[in-house]
Each structure stands twice: as C-alpha cells, then as structure tokens.
Amino acid sequence: MWFDEVFTLKFSNVGGIIYEDRSDGDAEPDDHKSTISVTGDDSAFYSYQESDTSAMGIEKSESEWDESGSIETFYVLNMNIVDAVKAYGINEKLFPTWVPEGFTLDYVKVTRDYFYNQTDFMANYLHEDGVREFAVSSRTLTEGQDGSIIEKDDRPVEKYTVNNVDWYVMHNLSRVNAAAMIGSREVSFWGDVSVDEMKQIIDSVYEGV
Numbered sequence: 001m002w003f004d005e006v007f008t009l010k011f012s013n014v015g016g017i018i019y020e021d022r023s024d025g026d027a028e029p030d031d032h033k034s035t036i037s038v039t040g041d042d043s044a045f046y047s048y049q050e051s052d053t054s055a056m057g058i059e060k061s062e063s064e065w066d067e068s069g070s071i072e073t074f075y076v077l078n079m080n081i082v083d084a085v086k087a088y089g090i091n092e093k094l095f096p097t098w099v100p101e102g103f104t105l106d107y108v109k110v111t112r113d114y115f116y117n118q119t120d121f122m123a124n125y126l127h128e129d130g131v132r133e134f135a136v137s138s139r140t141l142t143e144g145q146d147g148s149i150i151e152k153d154d155r156p157v158e159k160y161t162v163n164n165v166d167w168y169v170m171h172n173l174s175r176v177n178a179a180a181m182i183g184s185r186e187v188s189f190w191g192d193v194s195v196d197e198m199k200q201i202i203d204s205v206y207e208g209v
Contacts (some may be wrong), residue, residue: 134191
C-alpha cells in the first residue's frame with residue numbers, strides 16, 4: 001500500500017508462500033543458544049555464540065550485538081552479496097548482478113536474528129564521483145507484518161513485473177526506490193539512479209534464469 005509520501009509492503013501467506021511457523025514462541029536454534037537470564041522487570045536477555053562462517057567460505061568482521069544479545073551484525077570481507085546469499089544456502093534470486101557504471105561495492109552486511117532464526121542482508125555501493133550511492137537489502141517478514149516504510153514523493157508508483165515477480169518502482173526526489181516481496185523476504189533497492197537504470201538492475205537479478 002502507498003500514499004503520497006510513503007510506501008510499504010506486507011507479507012501474507014497466500015498463494016503458496018511458505019513461511020516458518022513460530023507459534024510455539026521458541027525459534028532459537030539449539031546449537032546457537034547459550035544462556036538466558038531474566039532481569040527483575042521480566043526483560044529477557046540472550047547470549048549467543050558469534051557466527052562461525054568459515055565452513056561457508058565467508059570471511060567476516062568482528063560481530064556487533066544489539067542490546068538484547070539476540071541480533072548479530074557483521075560485515076562480509078571476501079564476497080559480493082549474491083555470493084554471500086548463496087553461501088547461506090538461499091536459492092531465491094534476490095540481488096542484482098549488475099549496477100550502473102561508476103558504482104563499486106562498498107560493503108556487504110549480514111544481520112542474524114537468533115530469536116526468530118532469520119538472516120537478512122544488505123550491500124552498499126559508492127559512485128566514483130564521491131557523492132552518489134546505491135544500496136540493496138532483504139528483510140524477512142512474518143505473517144501479517146508490515147515491511148519497511150519507504151519514503152517517496154507524489155509521483156505515481158510503477159509496477160514492473162519480471163520473472164513473475166512484481167516490483168514497485170517509485171521516486172523520492174532525486175533518488176529511485178524499488179521494492180518486491182520474494183517469498184517472505186522484502187527486497188529493496190534504492191539510490192542515485194534513473195528509472196531505466198533501476199529496471200536494468202532489477203532485470204539483472206534474473207540473469208541466466
């Protein structure tokens with residue numbers, strides 16, 4: 001759904017989309033869970049072991065953790081985002097294999113939510129002019145959950161369908177955004193590119209399909 005200034009997607013388990021049932025309230029994988037302590041105000045804090053990605057061939061930075069101790073963030077040091085997603089065994093086509101001329105990869109970031117057993121990805125690209133940038137991300141949504149709020153201006157949203165996936169392309173002043181639901185993942189691209197370039201970026205997601 002969208003209005004003049006914002007756009008958001010919502011994940012719904014309709015049409016054969018499969019998602020993880022977390023109705024038991026405990027989705028933490030046992031091999032990562034270490035200890036749980038509960039403070040006097042009933043706030044739970046978790047302690048997990050840092051991800052060991054060596055078996056996947058991923059070299060990573062030191063991990064950072066959120067205040068709850070259940071969300072880990074680190075940077076991938078030796079792969080682009082397409083290869084990092086493959087290393088995690090994710091087969092969906094999520095990210096582009098092409099970006100406009102002048103952009104080079106700045107970083108790839110992985111976020112692991114151990115409580116919900118979710119892995120999200122983000123990559124940022126910088127232009128050689130030192131001003132422009134472009135970014136891509138995927139975020140896992142649960143049933144009925146609203147996606148990110150994407151800022152846009154009052155120009156119309158364009159639906160661009162590729163490989164049976166509906167992408168929504170929109171303007172935010174000088175920047176262009178694109179968003180799609182791929183399975184239970186909200187995939188977003190945004191940055192200092194034209195609409196035609198954004199469509200080429202989306203097309204490259206399905207290169208070879």
